[in-house]
Amino acid sequence: MKSFTEHGRQKSTAGRDEAPDPIGISVFAARGRERVLRLAAEKPIHVGPALSVIDILAVLYTSVLRRRSREPHWPDRDRLLLSKGHGAYGLYAVLAEAGVLDADLAALPGHPADGIPGVEAATGALGHGLSLGCGMALGARLGGSPGRVIVVTGDGELDEGTNWEAAQFAAHHRLDNLVAVVDRNGLQQEGRTEHVLALEPLADKWRAFGWRVAHADGHDPAALHHTLSALLAAPGPGVLLARTVKGRGVSFIEDDARWHSGRLTPEQLDRALGELAAGAGTARGAEQEAPGRGPGEVSAGRDVRA
């Protein structure tokens, strides 16, 4: 097995079609979580959303995205947009672990901004990323580039109607090089997504819009890698509904909308880091939504209405 260092730093320019190293990715993600928790002790941040999405971002940066660390603006790179920009510190932590970003993370803004290494576009006003991703995917295709685009959205973010304008566009223009990942933790600011504004049947909605749909445990590196690779290889736009736990990895933060944003006391930080070291985070909530499919399963066929 490769060491973490090889994974995160020295191998960051490698091709991304090699077999993933789930244990190495888990270590990478754990170090990212530690960064997020330490930041959350410095100032209030969107800690729950960052811990929810960090495994997805870790898998993307370690085993999916094709990029060149010495040439960050390589025109044929894969592009990642964190449309749920409030997960910014999860992204910054992963970028730092991957050697893309060398900065005082606490000094960076609470939503990704232009000019930060690894940030392809400012996001965080919800409902922008998928439209931007559509333009990038189309731009790459029209320019003859093999570059692919991955847009990570929140689930509550899907309340914003522009996502569905973009979904319709992507299917109409058959954007094979576009994949969306929904961080389906089931919570938004004021509570359960199904209580605030019901999203289900979410997979059916994406299928009805002409997208290929896949499901995976959003904290399982092997499953994430497998399903993302399958979606990227398949025709048409694809969406991965990643079952996640908001605040994953710290028992008293997990699956609690009150930790959408917050600051850790020194005692809470100690306890959180202890749990992280012990790997004590539960999978509570990971099975709460999107029933019926096992991890890493891509739905057969593309349910496109002609």
Add this chain to the structure above:
Amino acid sequence: MSGTARSMRAACAPVIAETVRRCPDLITLGADGQALFGTVIGESPERYVEVGIAESNLVGVAAGLARTGWRPVVGAMAPFLVRRAYEQLRLDVALPGLPVALLGVGGGLGYGALGPTHHAVDDIALMSALPHMGIYCPADAADAAHVLRHFLPPTRPAYVRLSARVDPPVFRPDGTAEPGDPHEVRVLRGGADALLLATGRCVAEASAAAERCAAHGLDVAVAAVTCLRPFPTDQVRALGENRPLVVTAAEELGHCGLGAAVAEALRGSGTPLLRLAVDDRHPPVGEHDELLAFHGVDRTAIESAVVRALIGKGDHEDSR
């Protein structure tokens, strides 16, 4: 001249098509409105992206294309391009300063009897609030084509307000009165008694008003201001200061845009300034000309304002 009158769309379409031929990185986008892009679609269909009736996504997609090296020319109905996509315009295009040309068809009151849903008297104000956003408000079809010849391919974000219908020509396309550099104030007519500064359709109204003022013995100058941002402040001040009267006329909200910019340019000069613009009243059902009259920015209103200011109300009314 009236026989050659064209819509701004008809005048701009060949310029866009020519730029697509010349610039391999230019790409066009529309929202179920293709009048600007018909030639492009015929010649190079891959260089036109149809987004459907979804202006927010239209602007987001254009920003994504710009991020991958394309230079987008976006055309859509002004009220929806500006108001519906405003957050995308701000965050996705203006803040990063992407090279996107935004062509808004039907700015102002041009959609006439279609009603206030389709009017956009706030487009200039809203676009003025966006960082890095250039703003052009051409006076007629020839001016609009000239703006595009200067601006395309885009190197920065800019909004061009195009009219919905056929306007009275101000500049002659036959060379007798070339529009000139759209970033400059273009003096169309000299005159010592007053200066009319107008933008967009109101340039034609101001020119007609100046003709009528001559019948009152008033020698009134007219100048067209097409580029509203960056505003030609120094030139306006040089033209306007020491005048007995400066009048602005614009088909836009009165507390911003041309009138406000001219007021700022003339600040401290002591020059009397009258600002004619659109107010907040709900307009009646009416065609473009009628709505310009309702809001007091048509030729009759401009003439009245000048005559009242320089001769006095009673004299003016007696003279009619």
